[in-house]
Amino acid sequence: xxxxxxxxxDSGLPVYVQVxxxxxxxxxxxxxxxxxxxxxxxxxxxxxxxxxxxxxRVYRDLQxxxxxxxxRGVGTFVAESAGVRPIRPKDLKGLVKKVDxxxxxxxxxxxTSPELSQLIETRWKSNA
Amino acid sequence: xxxxxxxxxDSGLPVYVQVxxxxxxxxxxxxxxxxxxxxxxxxxxxxxxxxxxxxxRVYRDLQxxxxxxxxRGVGTFVAESAGVRPIRPKDLKGLVKKVDxxxxxxxxxxxTSPELSQLIETRWKSNA
Amino acid sequence: xxxxxxxxxDSGLPVYVQVxxxxxxxxxxxxxxxxxxxxxxxxxxxxxxxxxxxxxRVYRDLQxxxxxxxxRGVGTFVAESAGVRPIRPKDLKGLVKKVDxxxxxxxxxxxTSPELSQLIETRWKSNA
Amino acid sequence: xxxxxxxxxDSGLPVYVQVxxxxxxxxxxxxxxxxxxxxxxxxxxxxxxxxxxxxxRVYRDLQxxxxxxxxRGVGTFVAESAGVRPIRPKDLKGLVKKVDxxxxxxxxxxxTSPELSQLIETRWKSNA
DNA sequence: GTGGTCTAGACCACG
DNA sequence: GTGGTCTAGACCACT
Numbered sequence: 001x002x003x004x005x006x007x008x009x010d011s012g013l014p015v016y017v018q019v020x021x022x023x024x025x026x027x028x029x030x031x032x033x034x035x036x037x038x039x040x041x042x043x044x045x046x047x048x049x050x051x052x053x054x055x056x057r058v059y060r061d062l063q064x065x066x067x068x069x070x071x072r073g074v075g076t077f078v079a080e081s082a083g084v085r086p087i088r089p090k091d092l093k094g095l096v097k098k099v100d101x102x103x104x105x106x107x108x109x110x111x112t113s114p115e116l117s118q119l120i121e122t123r124w125k126s127n128a
Numbered sequence: 129x130x131x132x133x134x135x136x137x138d139s140g141l142p143v144y145v146q147v148x149x150x151x152x153x154x155x156x157x158x159x160x161x162x163x164x165x166x167x168x169x170x171x172x173x174x175x176x177x178x179x180x181x182x183x184x185r186v187y188r189d190l191q192x193x194x195x196x197x198x199x200r201g202v203g204t205f206v207a208e209s210a211g212v213r214p215i216r217p218k219d220l221k222g223l224v225k226k227v228d229x230x231x232x233x234x235x236x237x238x239x240t241s242p243e244l245s246q247l248i249e250t251r252w253k254s255n256a
Numbered sequence: 257x258x259x260x261x262x263x264x265x266d267s268g269l270p271v272y273v274q275v276x277x278x279x280x281x282x283x284x285x286x287x288x289x290x291x292x293x294x295x296x297x298x299x300x301x302x303x304x305x306x307x308x309x310x311x312x313r314v315y316r317d318l319q320x321x322x323x324x325x326x327x328r329g330v331g332t333f334v335a336e337s338a339g340v341r342p343i344r345p346k347d348l349k350g351l352v353k354k355v356d357x358x359x360x361x362x363x364x365x366x367x368t369s370p371e372l373s374q375l376i377e378t379r380w381k382s383n384a
Numbered sequence: 385x386x387x388x389x390x391x392x393x394d395s396g397l398p399v400y401v402q403v404x405x406x407x408x409x410x411x412x413x414x415x416x417x418x419x420x421x422x423x424x425x426x427x428x429x430x431x432x433x434x435x436x437x438x439x440x441r442v443y444r445d446l447q448x449x450x451x452x453x454x455x456r457g458v459g460t461f462v463a464e465s466a467g468v469r470p471i472r473p474k475d476l477k478g479l480v481k482k483v484d485x486x487x488x489x490x491x492x493x494x495x496t497s498p499e500l501s502q503l504i505e506t507r508w509k510s511n512a
Numbered sequence: 513g514t515g516g517t518c519t520a521g522a523c524c525a526c527g
Numbered sequence: 528g529t530g531g532t533c534t535a536g537a538c539c540a541c542t
Contacts (some may be wrong), residue, residue: 017140021246085238114250117245117254124241201542330525341494357479366469369508373501374405380497
């Protein structure tokens with residue numbers, strides 16, 4: 001199985017954090033549903049060009065968080081009881097559209113991607 | 129002088145990267161203008177609860193990038209020739225408004241802030 | 257691996273600058289070639305009797321300059337695309353010979369080494 | 385009085401060290417002779433765009449080394465007993481010629497000035 | 513009192 | 528075991 005994951009090896013953010021976040025996001029988006037089978041540690045490691053230990057840590061962390069279930073000899077699955085509220089496809093579509101608009105605007109203003117993330121981080125806090 | 133900087137010590141992102149990004153953003157936003165005097169290394173270190181070496185590194189990196197000028201015995205200034213294209217106040221306002229809207233939507237959908245950043249990162253790449 | 261590096265702790269020139277210059281020179285001389293593995297941070301630190309942070313800074317600076325590639329968990333390498341024009345062995349030989357002649361002459365005239373460097377610095381500028 | 389001094393504020397070498405070396409060199413070259421009057425601290429400081437304290441330190445150091453004599457209210461002079469063996473004009477001429485040749489060669493090989501100094505430093509030691 | 517260098521040593525991400 | 532970050536603190540160059 002193949003997952004739409006992207007990592008940036010030089011962003012400063014640890015690889016395992018990036019992968020964890022993206023998996024959480026995929027569950028949230030409903031692209032990973034309870035019971036779904038994930039790629040093996042080795043498969044994913046090869047696909048991302050990353051050491052297996054790194055992916056092991058991701059799966060271990062997410063199991064500890066109750067989001068994944070590791071069945072030895074079988075595979076890794078999204079937990080049935082994963083406490084992730086899935087976003088409805090329609091909402092997701094609206095969200096992505098909004099994101100795309102924002103990204104376009106930011107790019108036209110000459111911002112860099114970490115700068116935009118930084119701005120979001122800041123506004124997130126003040127809206128919380 | 130005091131700057132609106134926030135750091136998260138446990139976000140995985142190195143502190144010095146966070147501060148660098150935020151300073152770049154402030155320059156971009158026109159809140160730090162060429163010639164402006166920044167807080168002293170020690171002041172900012174105390175304010176952020178961080179070691180002064182860490183701030184030293186930030187200032188040094190940004191000097192190497194041509195954004196700051198460090199004058200020993202005097203202080204640290206925004207470079208006159210800082211190659212940062214300032215965002216016009218009007219554009220900035222629009223940007224922030226859009227960000228706030230997005231943040232609100234994401235929060236209402238139960239997303240976390242790193243998840244949203246992750247989504248933006250992904251869409252940024254596909255739009256580039 | 258061992259590199260022919262010498263530092264003077266009391267020359268006024270920061271140690272990290274001395275090491276950086278010497279590494280650049282070695283690359284220039286073709287004694288360090290693209291792909292070559294450098295000593296580990298700790299090895300070189302011990303060899304030079306210097307703190308490992310100091311060597312870390314050297315490697316980091318040279319990576320920022322595009323001359324080295326640092327791979328965490330693996331080691332430090334001369335960048336494949338290091339923009340150093342290597343001096344041909346023949347030219348290098350001639351250069352060293354000329355240097356030796358000059359050094360001998362300067363010594364016979366009772367000059368000190370920093371004085372000679374100073375003179376060179378001065379003439380360099382007027383020839384530029 | 386004006387002296388042919390050049391300093392590089394960003395070379396890493398402390399300004400006072402650079403000035404001291406150049407003054408020693410000038411004495412060595414016979415351009416500063418025993419009894420000669422030097423510029424006042426302030427004059428030299430202004431000329432070099434440097435703080436007066438820096439020049440004060442230079443004069444103080446060189447007095448301690450027996451090379452200068454400071455007469456309060458009168459001025460600063462090259463010591464009569466300065467233990468500097470002057471280089472004969474003819475030798476000096478040959479030296480400078482050699483230096484110029486070397487500088488030209490190094491420049492044609494794409495070297496930087498600190499690299500050449502570094503090379504000289506290295507060869508100096510092995511010839512010593 | 514400003515920035516700059518350096519140390520000794522702890523802890524982390526990664527292979 | 529590799530490089531990376533960060534700390535606490537000493538000492539230095541310079542205004």
